[in-house]
Amino acid sequence: MKRELIEFKDKLPPKLLEDLERELLDKASGSKIKKIAEKIHAEYRGSLAEPGEAVGLVTAESIGEPGTQMTLNTFHFAGVSEMNVTTGLPRLIEILDARKVISTNMMEIYLKKPYSQGKDIRQIAEGLKETRFKEYIKEININVAETKMRIELDDKKLKDRGMTSTKIARILKKSLKGFDVRIDKDNSIRIKTSGEEALNMIYRLKEKIKDIYVNGVKGITQVLPVKREEEYVIVTAGSNLKDVLKLDFIDAQRTTTNNINEIEKLFGIEAVREAIVREIIKVLKDQGINIDVRHILLVADAMTMSGKVLGVSRYGIVKEKPSVLARASFETPIRHVINASMVGEIDELNSVIENVMINQPVPLGTGLPGLITKIKEEKGAKKKK
Incomplete structure (x- = not known):
């Protein structure tokens, strides 16, 4: 660190000092460096919240007002069926409510080299997609006399996804109990059963067999390889971060999901706090809205300070408030007051709402x-004592 900046070590955040040192010219004189650092320090001091400032109220206004200008649309990827991405206000509400089930789960999967450069990108993307048996079926025939089913497979799809009729027959044997599964010479699959209900069982199996899981990552319904700058990224509809991170060709450092509850289960509260900040910034940036990051950080802190993710709603943050009167002011006041009375709960009156309720500053x-x-006591008051 430059000698002139050492005195500002305790006055400015480390990140600000690092950025300042990186941007300074090598030939800058000591006096100029000091003058620049002093101006930055004055700007930094001016940006700090004053003691007693209602930062929560300012944050609510700063996010709420631009929120009224946001669109209510859902973005659709052209050329890919069933692949939508919720954006704008609906997505912001999903994040702030910390919803367990979101309207469009999505992942951005980064790859290691050489696959990130485009090698076998189509095969890798197709291999990630959850595939059911119906996608490999070309034709199904039922022989009523012999109570057996013959399934002809699509050779092209088998080749594209690195599957064989033998592998599929093995999966069917595990999934179908009480049926005889065999491969014919022409690579078609024959399924036979016996007994009084044999024919009914075969007909019922015709529909049931189509939904048997064969390969891919469960939960990922669509895939789309996209080129970003110098590398390929696979965007998915559906999410399963846990299973995707087990794949050896995936860049685990950068691969992410838009499902904050999934991140919480895998990586914990600190990771989900960062995910909330990034997701909110992403939504606002797409809408062309610029909000100071400190407001977003405050919301993320409030949502995660209890050790688990809570939505900004009556069932989330409000429920966790320590003040009895604050909880009662939101809804069901009688229930809150009775419950607090039964356990002898004490309200310290530390926040705004409860003081307003009892007409205190x-x-x-x-x-x-x-x-x-x-306070000096008057002489007359002393004599009376």
């Missing part, structure tokens, strides 16, 4: 500091 701005002084 709120702990904001000039109402925040307490004044302590020694």
Whole structure:
């Protein structure tokens, strides 16, 4: 670190100092460096929230007002059926509500070299897609007299996805109990059963067999390889981060999902906090809205401070409030008051809502500091004692 910047070590954040040192010209004089650092320090001090400032209220206004300008659309990937991405206000509401089930699960899968450069990209993408047996079927015939089913497979699809009739027959044997599964000489699959209900069983099996899982990653319904700058990324409809990260050709450092609850289960609360920040910034950026990142950080902190993800709703953050009166002010006041009375809960009146309810100064701005002084007693009052 430059000598002139050492005195600002405790005055400026480390990231700001790193950026400043990187941007400074090598031939800059000591006096100029000091003057620049002083101006940055003054700007930084001016950007800090004043003690007692209602930062939560400012955050709510800063996100809420631009939110009224957001669109209500769903983005569709051209040329790919069933591949939509929820954007705009509906997506922002999903994130802030911390919904367990979101409308469009999506992953961005980054690959290691040489696959990121385009090698076998189509085969890799198709291999990730969850495939059911119906996609490999060319034709199904039922022989009523012999109570057996003959399934002709699509050779082209088998080749494209690296499958063989032997592998499929093995999967069917595991999935179908009470049926005899064999491969004929022409690579078709023959399924036979016996007994009084044999024919009915075969007919019922005709539809059931189509939904048997064969290969790919469960949960991923569509895949789309996209070129971004110098590399290929696979965008998916559906998400299964846990299974995708087990694949050896995946870049686990950058692969991500838009499902914050899935991230919480796999990586914990710190990771999900970062995911909330990134997802909100992504939504706002797509809409051309610029909001100070500190507002987004405050929302993410509030959603994750309890150790688990809570939505900004009556069943999330509001439910976890320590104040009885604050919880009662939101809804079902009688229930909250009775429950608190039964356990002898004490309300410290530390927040805004509860102080407003009992007509006391709120702990904001000039109402925040307490004044302590020694009051002199009058002589007459002493004599009376």
